[in-house]
Amino acid sequence: MxxxxxxxxxxxxxxxxxxxxxxxxxxxxxxxxxxxxxxxxxxxxxxxxxxxxxxxxxxxxxxxxxxxxxxxxxxxxxxxxxxxxxxRHNRLQLAVPSQIATVILPLLLGEFRQFHPEIQLEIIEPAGGAALDMVEREEVDLAFVHDAEGRPNLSLRKLSTWPICLCVPREHPLTNQKSIPLAKAAVYPLVLLSRNFILTRQVLAEFAKQKLQPQVLHYSPNLSSVWNIVQQGIALSILTGNGILPESGLTAIPIEGLQQKGFIVTKKGRQIYADERCLIDFVRHKFAAL
Incomplete structure (x- = not known):
């Protein structure tokens, strides 16, 4: 029976x-x-x-x-x-690199937490490449990253696409430009995120492809440090558009031909628990509405 x-x-x-x-x-x-x-x-x-x-x-x-x-x-x-x-799976471990964290964290710690107080979120903010490594090693349940090509062990769910921008103080002469070529960015002193960031690797590869020599003064692991240096007029930066907040006092000028996609990343072949699915569906719904 x-x-x-x-x-x-x-x-x-x-x-x-x-x-x-x-x-x-x-x-x-x-x-x-x-x-x-x-x-x-x-x-x-x-x-x-x-x-x-x-x-x-x-x-x-x-x-x-x-x-x-x-x-x-x-x-x-x-x-x-x-x-x-x-x-026991009411506790989710997330990797959210600093740039995409500017748009993801307010959603997770605000509206999602309000709707689902039973789900505990443990969030770390590594660089994008490190976040992908952590998903592959199953040290976190999922990650939110910009671009994740060449990772056959990972499943990608697209969120959105953002322009890669030159980040300048609001009073800078370039502020009114709708877009600029990468060659124009190479003229100015730059502060970039650390080399282990997916964005920085992409930008440096594009400089090399166009045979440009950027004036990089410093590579910083902290987005806030980059903002501070730009705000003080010491150097400009190149960031994904969603990494430049309106209240930062900075302006984002799209660089022609450069963009980044945002993804939710999980490990292939790994069971997606109900609470994890709830979070994924919530974030994708919010971005679809945007």
Whole structure:
């Protein structure tokens, strides 16, 4: 007997009436009657006596009912244990690099946390490449990154596309430019994010491709340090558009032909838990609305 047959049989035994049991199980009487006949055939036992519209259990039927009830209690305990294990996954570990964090963290710590207070979020802010490494090593459940090509072990869900921009103080002469070529950015002293950032590697590769020599004064691991240096007029920077907030006092000027895609990244072949799926669906819905 399988679990479903046990559940059917136990209900018929409790009700001592196939019609009532069928109503409780939300199935037709004929289907349940056939199921009881199959159980008798499978076990080789006469389980019921028919008394008018009701049935009575034979001695064998009563003995089988006793064993089925014991088995169903074990199944219930098993299901409870599985649910208890699943509760441990109310804690999600996320890797969110600093630039994309400027748009993702307010969503996660604001609206998502308000709607789903039961889900605990542990968030770290590594560089993009490091975030991808952490997903591959299963040190975090997922990451939000800009671009993630050449990683066959990872699954990518696209969020959006942003321009790569020259970041300048609001009073800078270039502020009113709608866009500029990369060659114009190479003229100015620059402060860039560290070389392990996906953006920086992409920008340096494009400088090399165009045979340009950028004036990089410093590579910083901290987005706030980059903003501060630009705000003080010491150097300009090249950042993804979503990494330059309106209240920062800086202006983002798109660089012609350069852009970055944003992705939610998970490990291929790894089970996506319900709370993880909830977060992924929430973020993708928010970006689709934008």
């Amino acid at each position: 399988n679990i479903q047959q046990m559940q059917y049989y136990a209900e018929v035994c409790r009700q001592e009436n196939v019609t009532k049991a069928a109503a409780t199980l939300h199935m037709s009487q004929s289907t349940l009657s056939l199921a009881m006949k199959n159980i008798e055939e499978d076990t080789g036992l006469n389980l019921f006596r028919h008394v008018g519209r009701n049935i009575q259990l034979t001695e064998d039927g009563q003995a089988l009912f006793h064993e089925v009830e014991k088995m169903l209690k074990q199944v219930k305990r098993f299901e409870s244990s599985v649910k208890e294990i699943a509760k």
